[in-house]
Amino acid sequence: MRINxxxxxxVAFKLLEKAATSLPDDVKKALKSAYEREDSPTAKTELKNILDNIESAEKLKKPLCQDTGMISFYVRSREIENFVEVRKALIDATVKATETIPLRPNAVHPITRKNTGNNVGEHIPHIEWIYTDQDHVELIASIKGGGSENMSALxxxxxxxxVKGVKKFxxxxxxxxxxxxxxxxxxGVGLGGTVEISFKLAKLALLRPxxxxxxxxxxxxxxxxxFNLINQTGVGPMGLxxxxxxxxxxxxxxxxxxAxxxxxxYFQCWADRRASAKISLDGSFEFIV
Amino acid sequence: MVEYRLKTPLKEDEVRKLNVGDILYITGTIFSARDQAHRRILEYAEKGLELPFNLDGAVIFHVGPIMQRKDDRWVVVSAGPTTSTRMNSTTPKLLERFRVRVIIGKGGMSFEVAEALKRFGAVYCHFTGGAGVLAAKNIKEVEGVEWIDLGMPEAVWKLKVEDFGPVTVTIDSKGRSLYETVKKSVEENLKKIYQQI
Known part of the structure; x- marks a missing residue:
């Protein structure tokens, strides 16, 4: 199939805008119920700040967190004929989003630390193709900050x-x-597979509602x-x-x-910024998340 | 818990009296600085070069903001704190060389930093991570930028603020740290969790 x-x-631009400036309903709902459940004033204050911040960001259409992260796209579709054009379209959307939303330019060379200025670089944005037998294209945009990346582990x-060893780790x-x-x-947890597969699975797990x-x-x-064990640790909102x-x-x-x-x-911070849309072959589209 | 409204530049005695749990609102000028800026500040100090900004009595904000150029000025779009632990290795020297009085960030800092805060008379404060729009609301103006060659997130932004806060003192200059308190109770909880695994 050919994607226009x-x-x-x-659509990619709109998804980046939506992801950066709002949160999916499932995340907001979870944060609100956490606010209700907490009884310590510190924890309540942190969650209140988080909820107020989301509300302001959505109203002002501004990036809710200044770390607009590294950008990944997931393209779910049948096999694509115009792969090169599609890749270019996603890169162009990233450049435009960086400039106009605006997003923070985060992509730097790993050795020189030189910033490319537009969130495009070697293998960045990350584009993953997931083949399906559907007659439409599903595009998912994910922006993920550096703080939660740094704490992820294998x-x-x-x-x-x-399984005891798994739980303890x-x-x-x-x-x-x-x-x-x-x-x-x-x-997000990727269990089994190989080293390579495990992180890919952990990321796919994070994309689930x-x-x-x-x-x-x-x-x-x-x-x-x-879920129950982790919430017994007492680390709490913002670790306070x-x-x-x-x-x-x-x-x-x-x-x-x-053997x-x-x-x-794979950690995702509370600012779980993802958005997706279904694009039909006639060029029409609708947001999913 | 006491609420304080402070004005920059800050004096040592103003900061020494603060306790863990106190809430601050800061008016004046604050400087953004993270990994690369810390490295460069220390390089300047090593070489005896004068910094293009004055850190005497200063507030340092661990932040890599999103800025937008509008006509001939910069506007803050989103400016929440970044993870402070990345500045653990450079902060004790920074506190020794310059009279920085308040550091604002998220996630807490090391024991070595807490010791330096105690020795040189400064505090570490927490601002809710990810609350970039809330933080930006309290920044009235971008007074200037230095070291923009480091890139937008790593440059030093001179920010004019009015009642910037609430920020919570989480490590004071008396060696007390909210992170240490939480860590102790988490260690206790962990014993019970291991029994369930």
């Missing part, structure tokens, strides 16, 4: 330690991260269990103490080598 690059660029658990990683990834976080559960019963039980350390735990899994058990923990 003009439409795609327009462990190659000894398979003999089993995840809880320990949350505690070690403390205040730094801007809790309450959303904890809050409250959604893995269709595998053992995995969904683990999601619930970790409280009942809400995470808004959710979402896990995706893959089968792994019989390995990879666990990727």
């Amino acid at each position: 690059p003009k439409t795609l660029e327009e 462990a190659m658990i000894t398979p003999g330690l089993g 995840i809880v320990d990683t949350v505690v070690k991260a403390g205040a730094q990834p801007c809790p309450p976080t959303i904890v 809050l409250g959604s559960r893995n269709k595998d019963k053992d995995i969904s039980r683990l999601e619930d269990e970790l 103490g409280g009942k809400t350390t995470c808004l959710d735990v979402k896990i995706e899994y893959a089968h792994c080598h019989t 390995t058990l990879p666990v990727a923990v």
